[in-house]
Amino acid sequence: MRYMMIIHHDDEAMAKAPQRELWAEYAAFNEALNKAGEGFSGGLRLSPSKESTVVRSHAGKTDVLDGPYADTREQLAGYFFIDVPGIEQAVEWANRCPSSKHGAIEIRPIVEPKAG
Amino acid sequence: MHEAARRAAERAARDSYGRLLAFLAARTRDVAGAEDALAEAFASALKSWPEQGVPSNPDAWLLTVARRRQTDAIRRRQTSKAGEAHIQLMTEELEAAGTSPDAIPDRRLALMFACAHPEIEAGMRAPLILQTILGLTAIDIAAAFLIPPTTMGQRLVRAKARIREAGVPFAIPEREDLAGRLDAVLDAIYAAYAKGWTEIGDTAAERLADEAIWLGRLVVSLLPDEPEAKGMLALMLYAEARRQARRDTAGAYVPLEQQDIELWDEKQIMAAEALLREANQAGPTGRYQIEAAIQSAHVARLVTGRPNWDSVVALYDVLLGLTHSPVALLNRAAALAETEGAEAALASLDAIEGDRRMADYQPYWAARGHLTALAGRKEEAHEALTLAIGLSTDEAVRHYLIGQRTALQDG
Numbered sequence: 001m002r003y004m005m006i007i008h009h010d011d012e013a014m015a016k017a018p019q020r021e022l023w024a025e026y027a028a029f030n031e032a033l034n035k036a037g038e039g040f041s042g043g044l045r046l047s048p049s050k051e052s053t054v055v056r057s058h059a060g061k062t063d064v065l066d067g068p069y070a071d072t073r074e075q076l077a078g079y080f081f082i083d084v085p086g087i088e089q090a091v092e093w094a095n096r097c098p099s100s101k102h103g104a105i106e107i108r109p110i111v112e113p114k115a116g
Numbered sequence: 117m118h119e120a121a122r123r124a125a126e127r128a129a130r131d132s133y134g135r136l137l138a139f140l141a142a143r144t145r146d147v148a149g150a151e152d153a154l155a156e157a158f159a160s161a162l163k164s165w166p167e168q169g170v171p172s173n174p175d176a177w178l179l180t181v182a183r184r185r186q187t188d189a190i191r192r193r194q195t196s197k198a199g200e201a202h203i204q205l206m207t208e209e210l211e212a213a214g215t216s217p218d219a220i221p222d223r224r225l226a227l228m229f230a231c232a233h234p235e236i237e238a239g240m241r242a243p244l245i246l247q248t249i250l251g252l253t254a255i256d257i258a259a260a261f262l263i264p265p266t267t268m269g270q271r272l273v274r275a276k277a278r279i280r281e282a283g284v285p286f287a288i289p290e291r292e293d294l295a296g297r298l299d300a301v302l303d304a305i306y307a308a309y310a311k312g313w314t315e316i317g318d319t320a321a322e323r324l325a326d327e328a329i330w331l332g333r334l335v336v337s338l339l340p341d342e343p344e345a346k347g348m349l350a351l352m353l354y355a356e357a358r359r360q361a362r363r364d365t366a367g368a369y370v371p372l373e374q375q376d377i378e379l380w381d382e383k384q385i386m387a388a389e390a391l392l393r394e395a396n397q398a399g400p401t402g403r404y405q406i407e408a409a410i411q412s413a414h415v416a417r418l419v420t421g422r423p424n425w426d427s428v429v430a431l432y433d434v435l436l437g438l439t440h441s442p443v444a445l446l447n448r449a450a451a452l453a454e455t456e457g458a459e460a461a462l463a464s465l466d467a468i469e470g471d472r473r474m475a476d477y478q479p480y481w482a483a484r485g486h487l488t489a490l491a492g493r494k495e496e497a498h499e500a501l502t503l504a505i506g507l508s509t510d511e512a513v514r515h516y517l518i519g520q521r522t523a524l525q526d527g
Contacts, residue, residue: 025505025514032506036476088263095509 002039002083003090006106007099009077011048017102025098030080032096039083043097049075074103081110121165124174125158132175134249138223140182142286145230147248147276149189150182157182224249225338226286228331231275232300235282240275242304247272250327260311260324288339298339302348302404305331309352328352336391346395347405350388354411357384369516373454377418385415406435425454442468446483458490478507482517489524497524 030042052067082093087107094105133154141150157178171177231244243257258268278284289297305328312325332349339345361379364370392408400406413427432448435441445468453461465484474480485501501521508514 021518024518028502028506030506032476032503035503037472087267088261091263092509096507101511 001086001090002081002110002112004108004110005043005080005082005090005094005097006076006108007043007078007080007097007103008074008106009099009103010073011050011075011077012073014077014102022098022102029096029098033080033082036082039081041081043078043080045078046076049077077103118166121170122162124170125161125165127174132178133251134224134227135222136175136179136182137248137251138227138286139179140186141227141248142223144186144190144280145283145286146280147227148273148280149186151248153182153186153189154178156185222338223286224334226288228301228304228335229288229297230279230284230286232297232304233279233282233284234296235278235284236275237271237278238300240271241300242307243268244272244275245301245304245331246308246324246327249331252324252327256324260308298342298344301335302344305335306348306352306404309355313355325352325356329356343395343398344402344404346391347400347402347408350391350395350408351404351411353384353388353391354408354415357381357388357415363512367512369510369512371516372414373423380415380418382418385418388412400434403435403438406431406438410435423454425451429455442471442473443479446480449487450483453487453490458487462487462491476507478504478509478513481507482513485517485520489520494524 026043033040033042049067054065054067056063056065077099080097082090084090084093090107094100094107097105099105137147137150137154140153141147144150160181161174161178165171227248228245231248232241236244243261246252246257246260247254254269254272255265257272258265261268263271288294308331309325309328312323312328329349329352332345332352335342335345336349357380358372358375360381361375361377362370370376388408389412392405392412395405395408400409410428410431413424413431416424416427428451429448432444432451436444436448445464449461449464452464462484465487468474468480481500481504485497485504488500489497498521501517501524505514505517505521508517
């Protein structure tokens, strides 16, 4: 089963985390993901939520809003993909992700397109 | 008074939950129904004991209340004559048990064997045993098995329904079926222990380890002639004896060969040794006895002052022949490095090099990192340690490995 692993961070808490150690652990984690085989891909980190722009179109009118998109402390901060037999292994990978200590990892199964 | 009554109810919940549940569910084979009835009995106890005092026999009291509620529920469901006869029989049996509580037979072992029945999905046997025998909640169990609580709850409900639908008998199986089923019971208990052992620093996990040991003692006391049950209990006690030594005062991970033997619990080790001797009286036969023997060889340095790696390697050879497990091969390699050197150990790992199961198995990469570093193959060691760090879920282990990798660069 393929899962998209969505990393949520509290930007403030993240800024307080020991940076060098954190990114060193992330480098190792990404390498483990890249080596884990087909269906896995290392994480991509997103810019802080204050740099996001939100676009909505309705009735021929375009609204452009500056982020953050939602009024919550935890924001989408990055993501990675895994391909494992089931949720137990997905939880294991979420546990390994260094961000699980500074935020939350949301596990979302990917809906596979139906064959034929 | 309130406080004393609450504590009495809690003690009864802790000590008698599995025994009462096993008794209530034995005839109906309806574990979920028996749990509901027992939960209501505990709720009544918490309400009435503080006012009316703790009964002289809390178990009998709880059983009587649970039985009433259970027979009501069954009456609502089935109204046929056969059903009435069934209820009559059950009521009489429970009535007798309620008035002479010493007669409540210990059916926990039978319930464990029901949970370990081939009809029950293999991965659910350990969680089901923990819930029905120990009364752990789905949330506790889910945390220990890394499964979301709702999923765990659903699976537990399904497994209990399966016991009822398939008419799984609550009985210790006959001799010829015992081996396979006892294996499943032992594996379930040991899986629970392993969860409680690896997830250190988490108090819920440590409690799980204690509960697993308690179940192990129960199996040994009820099946005293089964050597593998003794072997498994010994194995858990050896591991438990070293719990304090696995972390230094700062909480950092300490590998076995560097542990301070002063911190090992000698009393637990002696208990493990005695159990292993009893188990081995007819010669070692099963996986748990051999694994316990390996632990015995490891702790020999408590007595002799030096490790006994030759015996460890030889015992792993026996285990490997028995299980063909890549994990046994991996552990054997670590011991082999001590007797024949890192290159020989690395060569022995060739057999599992392309094994898919090893690709994201953290201990494999940690061992490879350690062995290649010993052999002076710096680049390989760096790569393996990096993978091991990335695959770690345990903070202390991760820090230890980062230290190893730093030492590699500096050395």
